[in-house]
Amino acid sequence: MYVILLLVNVVFLTSGQVLWKMSVRNIGNFNLSSLFSVLLSPYFIMGGFLYVMATLIWIYLLTKLPLSTLYPMQSLAYVFGLLAGYFIFHEFISFQKIIGVAIILIGVYFIAK
Template sequence: MGYIYILGTIAFTVYGQLVLKWRMNRVDTLPPGLLEKLFILFKMIMDPFVFSGLAAAFLASLFWMAAMTKFELSYAYPFMSLSFLAVFILSIVLFHEALTWQKGIGLACVILGIAISSQGA
């Protein structure tokens, strides 16, 4: 059951990041004034999809709290890097973000780190 908690944490984290990016793409740039920035950001919170992304972050926190009852932090936390992998791939597919060799090498290092650190259970 502990791995389900970690998977839930990752799934809700990834969903939240992707949906926030998707909806914030509608905002070209934030205006220079603080009040104008706050107004636009508050307005965006009222967007049901943005709100669902924020709710997903909360749900991810609840799943993470449950995972902490099953695993040591030093064992479970590296699995959170799988969210980097998922966001990386999905941002390329969904948002047509650039795939550069530097990003690829960085991601490979993250995956290698997960593999190495997960062996120390």
Template sequence: MGYIYIGGTIFFTVYGQLILKWRINHFGELPEAVLDKCLFLFKIVFDPFVFSGLAAAFIASLFWMAAMTKFQLSYAYPFMSLSFLAVFILSVVLFHEVLTWQKVIGLAFVIVGIIISSQGT
């Protein structure tokens, strides 16, 4: 069951990041003036999709707390790096972000790190 909790944490973390990026792209860039920035962010927070992304972060934290009852932090935390992999792949597919060899190599190191760190308890 502990791995389901970690999976839920990753799923809701990735969902939140992708939905926020999608909606931020819709709203455009942050204005320069301080008051305009505040109004802009206030408007964004109440967008239903953005709100769902923020709620997903909260739900991810609940899953993470459940995972902490099953695993040591030093064992479970490296699995959170899988969210980097998922966000990377989905950002390339959904937002047509640039795929570079440097990013691919960096993510390969992350995956190797997860494999190595998951071997110890």
């Protein structure tokens, strides 16, 4: 059950980042006016909600598992973020990034054991 909650936490964190990226996608110059526009964007608000939910899950998980196990496993957010960048925003993924993700996944595997 804790693994599922950790994955939900990571999905919420990554989804929040995706929504925040979507909220700033059409911003030309970043200034005070555009900042208020971003803060009132439904994408930004929903991303913030997901961050709050992820934080609540995280606090619960901290009461159940050691930080030395949880925190490194949360690095899966980097993997999900890379995939979101590729599939949603059509960003280029270099070979170096693929190697980096592979190293993260290997590390998470060893920590989970």
